[in-house]
Amino acid sequence: MNRNQNNRKTSSRRHPMTREEAILAEKKRAEVRKRQQQTRKLVQKGIAVAIFSLIGAVICLIIVFSYIFVDFRAYDKAPDEPVKITYEKDSTVVLDKDYYSYKNGEYYISLTKLSQLCSFTLHGNSKNMTLTISDGKSASFDIGTPNVKVGNIYSVLKNPSYFSGGHLFVPASFFEDLCNGIKCEFDKMGKVRGFNMIFDKDFSFRVNAEKESEAILGSTLSTSSEGEEIKFKADLSDYEMYMNPENKDEYLILINNSNKLSKDYIPDDLIEISDTRNDRDKEKMRLYPAKALEAMFIEMRANGFYDMGVTSGYRSYEYQQTLVENETAQFLSQFDGDREKAREKALSRVSAPGSSEHQSGLCVDMSTSAVLSEAFSQTAVYKWLYSNCANFGFILRFPKDKSAETGIVFEPWHFRYVGRYHAQKIMDEGLCLEEYLQNIG
Numbered sequence: 001m002n003r004n005q006n007n008r009k010t011s012s013r014r015h016p017m018t019r020e021e022a023i024l025a026e027k028k029r030a031e032v033r034k035r036q037q038q039t040r041k042l043v044q045k046g047i048a049v050a051i052f053s054l055i056g057a058v059i060c061l062i063i064v065f066s067y068i069f070v071d072f073r074a075y076d077k078a079p080d081e082p083v084k085i086t087y088e089k090d091s092t093v094v095l096d097k098d099y100y101s102y103k104n105g106e107y108y109i110s111l112t113k114l115s116q117l118c119s120f121t122l123h124g125n126s127k128n129m130t131l132t133i134s135d136g137k138s139a140s141f142d143i144g145t146p147n148v149k150v151g152n153i154y155s156v157l158k159n160p161s162y163f164s165g166g167h168l169f170v171p172a173s174f175f176e177d178l179c180n181g182i183k184c185e186f187d188k189m190g191k192v193r194g195f196n197m198i199f200d201k202d203f204s205f206r207v208n209a210e211k212e213s214e215a216i217l218g219s220t221l222s223t224s225s226e227g228e229e230i231k232f233k234a235d236l237s238d239y240e241m242y243m244n245p246e247n248k249d250e251y252l253i254l255i256n257n258s259n260k261l262s263k264d265y266i267p268d269d270l271i272e273i274s275d276t277r278n279d280r281d282k283e284k285m286r287l288y289p290a291k292a293l294e295a296m297f298i299e300m301r302a303n304g305f306y307d308m309g310v311t312s313g314y315r316s317y318e319y320q321q322t323l324v325e326n327e328t329a330q331f332l333s334q335f336d337g338d339r340e341k342a343r344e345k346a347l348s349r350v351s352a353p354g355s356s357e358h359q360s361g362l363c364v365d366m367s368t369s370a371v372l373s374e375a376f377s378q379t380a381v382y383k384w385l386y387s388n389c390a391n392f393g394f395i396l397r398f399p400k401d402k403s404a405e406t407g408i409v410f411e412p413w414h415f416r417y418v419g420r421y422h423a424q425k426i427m428d429e430g431l432c433l434e435e436y437l438q439n440i441g
């Protein structure tokens, strides 16, 4: 049988193979097979390298494009047409590109450059700068925010001022909205293409005289629940409706371990908190508290407190769950791995999912530093907040001596919006929300 097969295989050859020849042939075949295998492996490797390179290239392209996209959104491309400034009897300068920009849909002009041209004085630091013009009047900019104080009146611009390359840039709307004797012209060809600023010889700030005198005396724009006057340094009249909501009970909601929010509760009027710390994405909160908080920050700045920022606003149920888990993990070793005890300890510091006010969008954590600590209670701004937060509709939610009632340790950074009416009663009587609701209930 074997021989037959062998015969059949070799029958096509001219000479029958010797045993050595057969071995040699077999070796050759094996070599060819090996080479084929190697080639195949090489090709496979090549294909893999090509695929990975392609994926890498695509990722790079995506990164580059998204970078460009983000960049364009943040810095809107300035129209090519020049920015001209006409001052002192027709002296016109065309501003160098370093002295203007185009952001958020409007021109920004370097106030530093403008001051040199028009002999205004500009002094201050990277947080706050004051422009003084020839009539002695001044305008102070809270850099990085839209807040500006002209004379004694605080105003809010459409866009924030910013500091770059040693220059203070302010939005052109500042000149349009708050100055007299200046004309801002746009060359319009379908869209804004150029910008002219023409100074009259009597350039001055536009200040509402009535508001000005009120501000000098101490603004008395608001009244407390007891009918007493509240004196704000800033003009917060636009914020009154938010600090003191028409329906005074609408935001008087108790959220704690015994009064939980449902897992799928998400407020439907969340807006960004303008005073979120610069080192994080904008936090959110419900409309009324967010506007009332904005007012509180304007007033804080009017009182010389510039270094406050919001670290946390609205948090989802799921996020709160993660916070509790992280906190529990930190206490595990302290309780020799007893999860139950570690969680109990964690829950004395972080609210259980559903029981955190942060899910309601009615509260914020804010401080002068990114790290929240009890040391904040020693700062002057905390003392100011403690005495004044109620005027804006906020209460200190977890006071020092109320842990037994609230179930939460002292949190000098956590402020909760309830509206002015109830906030003033709660803060005046030195109560926590639980006690207040029991008293009126």
Ligand SMILES: [Zn+2]
Residues within 6 Å of the ligand: 358, 363, 364, 365, 413, 414
């Ligand atoms: Zn908090």
